[in-house]
Amino acid sequence: MNSLWRRLFRRPLAWGSLVVLVILYLAMSLCEFLAPYDPNHLFEGHSDLPPNLIWYSPQEGLGPQVQTVALVNGVTREYVRVRGEYTPVKFFVPTDPVKLWGVIPLPFHLFGTDYGRDPAGKAQPVFVMGTDNLGRDVFSRILYGSRISLTIGFVGVFISLGLALIFGGLAGYYGGIWDWIIMRLCEFIILIPGLYLILFLRSILSDHMDTGQSYMLITVILSFVGWPGTARMIRGMVHAVKRQDFVSNAQLESMPSLVILFRHIVPQMSSILILSVTLGVPGFILGETALSYLGLGIVDPAVSWGSMINRDATSVSNLLSFPWLFAPGIFLVIVTLAFNFLGELLRDWADPNWKETA
């Protein structure tokens, strides 16, 4: 473990990736507090608004603030700034009541403006990353959307890879009757057609929960049936590794089979496992956008990065006119890269032949 930390600090990319991911996951867990608005609140008269947070004005001086804008062209959604009208951005603003994790009532958000609460009615809402065509705050939506996007990959990858490891490992290591039973089980599960399973699950689930919850559930169910392919691959690798002398050596030292399997055999496959995770996590996030095409993805009021990309950032004209709508795409890229850089570090760390370059 020590050497892993040492290596981490030597690599700015991996180190930065870790920081980014920690921040993103922290933000995800605190999104009710960090997001200034409800992800589905429609700000009338503010649709397709570009990011409006500025840091300086002659009037208010240095500090976060918002300049009031006025719509000049309702067709191209063109706004102009109104001179001399600024709304300061404040911290710990009491706004609409939200509950952290749906349980703890929060008296305020991290930041916001006096919009809706100032008697003169002049205060403007703050949109760090602009709004979409319904006037919803993109920044808040990204934060709330990360709840699904940042967890779904992990849930999916860990369930399917975990099952694949356990079943593939047992089949490969013990062989015989276990092997036979597990392989037949794999074949049976492989025969289940995935797309129809999704359709079927979706149709029975949609009555009872919103699309976010049902999508989560579908991912879980899919990963419960998605392991056999990987399990077969792992079984084959275990077969090869278990004939090696160091496994015999461990047997001679009377190590329990499970210890041998997980301490000696599974680590030999670490590069491929790490690769599965680092590719799988973004894969699951993107998979959702693909399903959205079929109308099986996440739709309002539930929100995820995939659904935002699919909804707002899939046409060139949209991107040219409203480039801030691509923000969730940037987040997705960042997360994907971060996972890959970290995965690379882990892979090198697990590689027996990799030497530290001083």
Next chain:
Amino acid sequence: MNELLEVTNLTKSFQLHAGLFAQADQRVYALGGVDLTLRTGETYGLVGESGSGKTTLARTLVQLEAHERGTIRYLSSDGSAWEVRRGDRRNLERYRQEVRYVFQDPSSSLDPRMTVGDLLTIGARQRTRGKDRAGLVARAREGLDHVGLRASDWDRRPSEFSGGQRQRIALARALVTRPRLLICDEVVSALDVSVRGQILELLLDLKNRFGLSMVFIAHDLDVVAYMADRVGVLYGGRMMEEAPSRLLVEKPLHPYTKLLFDSAPGAGIRSRETSAQKLTPTRALTGCPFAPRCPLVIDRCRTEIPLPRAVGPQSGRLVACHRVEAE
């Protein structure tokens, strides 16, 4: 029973891999009934060309392979003797601590992904369920010292060492359980010629320091004679000749031993031979396995398996050959 290890009639055959076109139940008879006694404190050398069954014999001794017939009796450190069997798990576990097998190639017998420290301690950690961790680590570090490695090597991985150093790690690992018997299977064959001598000296040093008994296997008769007190010559899964090493070197009696000496060191005899597979009988023996190559062969050699007989008074020499007269 006062010998450390008593092996009688050890027999082991392997089924050849049953492919689609393979004949049903084709077997190789790797061990065709081997007798062997190991005295406490002794180094017993085993020689033979590759394919003669040396590794199989060693692996059977530690029950990595279960034998088909025969017995292995072991006199344990507390004075009780028992038969080594796969099924007898409690005794087997203890036996495997007292009798350690050192593999031929350290780069495959050491998990490449573990650090030296882990390699040395993981087995014992499992056994003791994590108790007395400090004592174990101390013992392992001591072991590193005994085999001539540095304390700073603890956190390094096998790939960072040379072949000779890796074999030292393997030896340190074997020492952790305080063994009484080391079974060294061609431990220098995979190494550079230049470091072989050092490892052999290390083995002798460890043997003296810890009072170890040893089974030393090699295909090079000179090396075995140098290391061992007594030497057994294996061919086709049968013991051809067994004698105190000095006697054997001075006057080999069995035609096969003579051939081994003529072609020493090692390499020559194998290049004349086609392959190791050819050497291992594929049918149960009906005569001497060496008969097809023996210059002195007579009809009797093909029809009657020669049994090891004592040759010479009190010499401790056994020869399995119809053509060698009992003196």
